[in-house]
Amino acid sequence: MSVKFAVLGHGVVGSGVVELFYKNRKSIEKHAGTEMDIKYILDLRDFPDSPYADKFTKNFEDIVNDEEIASVAECMGGVEPAFTFVKACLEKGKSVSTSNKELVAEKGDILLKTAKEHNCNFFFEASVGGAIPIIRPLHRCLAANDISKVAGILNGTTNFILTKMYNDNMPFKEALSLAQQLGYAEKDPTADIEGHDACRKICIISSLVFGKHVYPKSVYTKGITDIQLCDVEASDVLGYAIKLIASVSKLDNGKILPSVMPMLVSYDSIMSGVNDVFNAVLVYGDGIDQTMFYGRGAGKLPTASAVMGDVIEAVKHKVTVFSQSWESASDDSFVEKIENFSSRWYFRLPSGSEISGVEVYNNENGLSYITTEKLTFTEAKLKAEKLDAFAFFPVLD
């Protein structure tokens, strides 16, 4: 018997799923252990020249009411109508695999509950880190670990811009324009450069690892628009790269502290070598010590590859995978306030400031150094005000 699935959305990712499925169909069917085919592709636009023109529909009801459809790949993006469509599919017992991080970050808990109630699965490997297998390794292979921290470069656009600033001494605005020219950044780049995209992804990781839904509004999020070439240069001399780091830590008080901020990453860390549009996720656990997952965080085929992997899993799993799930949270009291975030810090102060006992880099743009002791966010901010700092960023330790 052939298993039929549907693809919602024929944009970049959705068309990639269709392309990849027909390209590697034989191997996909071998992994799934059954014959498979795409029965519907949902899109409001017309694709008369597509070799799969007969599969297109503009009517979601065709899909949700077709009992032959066992599995659905959602590649539309945005919360609505994706949420309504996905929920309706799950309520009919059709497993859904999505690349839609906004949907998972805002409505993941509800959709996971719906999937459980109807004995099917809501999978979202593609929503974080594109091609990088991270969701499944996190919940499966690392199941034996007490995970204390996850830190990642989760946005390719900002990492491309920062790489250009580092390697080519290119100012932020110029690097952003180049990213837009190359199709790495949207015309309106806000979601990327202000950190909202990375924030959604760390919400998903936080929810999965610590078991309760973390909403984007609970996460302190700062983008890369304030980073200047002189900070890039100074941090390089001090032995660090500035990266936009989305991280979440488990604190001694039992709370978790997720955040998105530019941070200094030591050249001793493999993470500092993650460049261009590549993403990476470092996971810290009591058994594994540290493990990193690296790859393309976006793009047509990389993201489609992750969606397709989930569709195969959905076909193989006839029952809900309970552990790849989390609960709703009635409030965010389990999320620690950013004021209590603690780390070493980089400061750039006016030239001639008096600092002792630390390695400093001094030039016409100021005096840059990294504290030896840890300071909370609040303490660092007070210190920055007191010393008239031009810039201050935490260090990823």
Added chain:
Amino acid sequence: MSVKFAVLGHGVVGSGVVELFYKNRKSIEKHAGTEMDIKYILDLRDFPDSPYADKFTKNFEDIVNDEEIASVAECMGGVEPAFTFVKACLEKGKSVSTSNKELVAEKGDILLKTAKEHNCNFFFEASVGGAIPIIRPLHRCLAANDISKVAGILNGTTNFILTKMYNDNMPFKEALSLAQQLGYAEKDPTADIEGHDACRKICIISSLVFGKHVYPKSVYTKGITDIQLCDVEASDVLGYAIKLIASVSKLDNGKILPSVMPMLVSYDSIMSGVNDVFNAVLVYGDGIDQTMFYGRGAGKLPTASAVMGDVIEAVKHKVTVFSQSWESASDDSFVEKIENFSSRWYFRLPSGSEISGVEVYNNENGLSYITTEKLTFTEAKLKAEKLDAFAFFPVLD
């Protein structure tokens, strides 16, 4: 109902499995979806002071004949008696999770077949890359990809030695002694420094990715004993690190070409930043482009973490996972000869040799350069002989 499992061997990895299980038991049981406990630990030695002294047995028959035992963790190492024990467990329908790369590389096909015949599983995540989830991501998350190449730093001991040679200008013998002092290398370091350990791991990866058992004897294997500090220095100046690379590629003629050799890795590649005892595996596929998995390749808890992850999977999967498997091979005609291995090459020639059109590094140790064109292994060897080369290594492209 509580699921009972047994641990074969109470050495470094086996004792790590016991420790990690009792440390993280609650989270492990949550992931497994059932209560779990260790019923037996098999070892010929006595451990009277162990808090689990009552679980020890010296008699394998206790375990294999106990119908309550659903799953077994094999951490003994070596082909025998591990092979006999594992086969007997599988024949009784008990799933086995192993950290024993020698066993998988030599007997994987037979044990996978036995598992299939008795509707249980033979899992081996811990046999490659220690803590790094690589086996399951390879076969699951990347199921939608046509994988063209896998290349890895799969031996921590040699990577530690090479890192010391690079960072501290330490000669090979001294770095090896240090590795032995720190417990990273065995008293007899042959299996590590001659590449045999990495060879077993690339055999396992090759078998899994390409579906037919590849035996160590079919794989060209060269270790790191010939690498000299002057080659380390020259490759650094040319923009490369020398790493012991275990790799396998699918060729246009349909054959595969696995090998273990020191190779030059460009500083542009994230792989060049994998240092000390860390391991990493780069996977190339048509969907993902490239993905890297990084972490501790050995050690008590990292390896135990991978074994425990497999035990949890085994408890969850009541039936054989057919796709995480491969077939026996009647011969090795599908393995291409090393003579046809093709890449760019690094040569170190006598000073004053005439080379044109390429960037060279010249000092009292000779003239080092990298070819612009690709040469086969045979061509490179002929060229090395003709030019009286002191050393030549392929470049990882």
